[in-house]
Amino acid sequence: MPPHVSADHPAAQPPGRGPVDALISQTRRLRGDVDAVRRDTQSDGSNPRERWQRALCDLALHQLNDLDEHLAQLRDGPSAASPAPAAAPADRAAAPASRTGALLSRVGSAEWNLLTDEASWSGELYQILGRDPAAAPLTLDELPALVLDEDRPMLTSMVTHCLVDAKPIDGEFRIVRPDGEVRTVHMMGEPVLDSDGSTASMWAVLRDVSELRRSQHALSETRDSLQRDRHHAQTEHRLAVELQEAVLPPWRGSLRLPHQGPRTLDLAARYLPSSTSALIGGDWYDALELANGDTLLSVGDLTGHGVAVTSGMATLLGAVRGMAMAGTQPGQLMSWLNQLLDATVQPALGSAVCCRYRPDTRTLTWAQAGHPAPLLFRDGTGHRLNAPDGVLLGATSGAVYAQAEESLRVGDLLLLHTDGLVPRHSRTDSVHRLLDLAPRFGGAHSAQDCVRLVVEEFGESERADDACVLVARVMS
Template sequence: MPPHLSADRPAAQPPRPGTVDALISQTRRLRGEVDAVRREAPEDGSDPEGRWQRALCDLALHQLSDLDEHLAQLRAGPPPVAAEPADAPDLAASSPGDSLLSRVGSAEWNLLRDEASWSGELYQILGRDPSAPALGLDELPSLVHDEDRALLTGMVTDCLIDGKPIDGEFRIRRPGGEVRTVHMMGEPVLDAHGSTAQMWAVLRDVSELRRHRRAVHETRDSLRRHRDHTQTEHRLAVELQEAVLPPWRGSLRLPRQGPGTLDLAARYLPSSSTPPIGGDWYDALELPGGDTLLSVGDLTGRGVSVASGMATLLGALRGMAMAGTEPGRLLGWLNQLLDASVQPALGSAVCCRYRPVTRTLSWAQAGHPAPLLFRDGTGRMPAAPDGVLLGATSGASYGQAEETLREGDLLLLHTDGLVPRHSGTDAVRRLLDLAPRFHEARTAQECVRTVMEEFGECEREDDACVLIARVMS
């Protein structure tokens, strides 16, 4: 109960009912809006940010419910003081939606008469029989959790001796063994000589409130760890990708090629919607004897494990090509490599071997878009040889096709994320429509720049690569 008022100080008048009704309406309207936000958060627990949002909304709803009940009490006026029957239901152990009276109680200790007075609600909070006498200040610690007794004793001592107000929390153990958290606020009442004559306190069961706050803190920490993990994974994937993909980004002419050399340029385009690096790659490698290996591909999935798998696949491809393996047979070996991997994966690829002496191109594909051939201002897609996705089936065989190239011809190799699926037009047709602009370009790098002008700013759902090779004189 509050401290005693002096005779010349009138008690504050209760607020007008209309004002309280307006506050209740605002509180309930806000509670409905918060509940709507809560329902939008995913319930499966898979998203740390969603769990954090739901936990915050749960905490806000709990506090708004308390405020609503406080205001309802204020509108109704003070309840009649009556002793609780011995068989009164244990409201303190009920759900968070029960009456606020089950969670707030008051007490007064008269030190001069060694008397204690508790409200019926405090009996319910502490799980005590309402017919039993109220405990004195020296007996109160017997209800407190062992680890918190010193805390309560210190607060009471500071209040009685130094006149400090009490404001703290401690755990109590109810007769059935249930542990609850109680928030206690109190002040001393001094006599004419300045000595403590009484102490009053208001105690509130805040167990549910603290549980919600713990949920908020735990989900916030989980969200932070998830973000840190995602950032670390992305950094590692980027570093691995940069270590594996060719270091050149502009035009490149392989040093030991003679007539029919290739002018090369490439670009990697990251996804605009999924930050972690995917398994797309491009590659150009000069082989013994002056031939050139050209390849692009895509390993399904995202993240460090996929980037690592891409690095393994690309390393195997380079090694077999250096040993003279033809594109069709090479893809067959890559398929076996993926099929035997501990972590099953699927991949697509196109692999080309260009012989500058004869200007012939041998190529094979594994479930991948075929290279596009541009000549004299027009473009076409050569008929693709047979080839299923890498890792789709054991013992798959891959066909091989050949094209004879001419001076000025241009090859465009790409992964299927280059042209966004939502663009509403055929991806191959949009690329072939660039033929007149490619014909006017002087270098492979200018052709890549043309592709970037057309597709670089698109919202794409997946990573993409483009590799352009132009036959020089």
């Protein structure tokens, strides 16, 4: 195709091959690096962030493919734009798989002479539009026949502004190829002015940007998906926090139970959130004065995170309170909790320890379901109570839970906790680290001071799961 000459700007000459070859080499090295990252991000498509990362890589690869082809055309000059020979019949069977790849963002050019009504197309433009290279190029009046109906006014407006008002062309429209495939074409052009300033012809470059727009659309969809997921996660977190705050005991600081009578427990508790997850778990603590003057103490953990788990925790805690108020002993209470979990629509596992303290005899009756046993601190030392038999809640139908009794003394301190309290340690190691606090507990003035010591020791640790701690101190 002859170079475009305007009255204002002479045709530019292509740069030397050396610098362009160096740019091509750099582009291809970068394309290889991006492709390696793209392969590393392959997944089953279920993770929105991974889909977004892959879409970004696809977009970058398309753009680097474009740059490679454009630099090659710049290096080889106008002769590279000659029409490509038609594929032989033997080659056409293998062509469909690679044809789309061959069309990725190719650039063609055209010139329409208004004085002679002649048109000149490059070979690349024939390929982009799916036209037979042997056919005559379409005139400006015939070109809209290739364009989708809804995009024709846009093309007509761009061409009119270029020819009448001498404005540059810059816009996109969709064309329908003879094989029925719809492609998106980006067109840029300028009027070529005659010596008297009138428009003599119009030239344009047309770029197939179908794959680029498809990648951008996929990127936009995954970005929107990520935003929806982020909003959903934030909403779920807020609901879980609100539900947890509504269910857990509202008291802060120390609490004395029972409210009436000379013999009381000094109580304090704390919920410690996970440091690595934004979702709220199913941990709970509870202290409740019962109708006959006894005190209910319980901690537990329902596996998982999120609103559903927090809702399940609320159900279990409500059941614990209701059955304890009805006089159910800890062992039977655990059996019925197990039946409750076993009957839920969504299978779940939980652990719990439930204690019933009788103040007139200072007797603690307790049962556990796959949960760390309470720790008893007395006279500056501590030990773990011997746990009665009990499997995880929801693990098996018809499980039977034993219960044990412990006689307490004035000054004794009872510590109940969930598994996540001491991060990255086994249950045995966690117990040893808690028992090491015995001398410090001996110097504490209240249950709240003891909870504060636990939080100072373990509260700032990198915690993979949330946790609860409850301390009860026998005052009289």
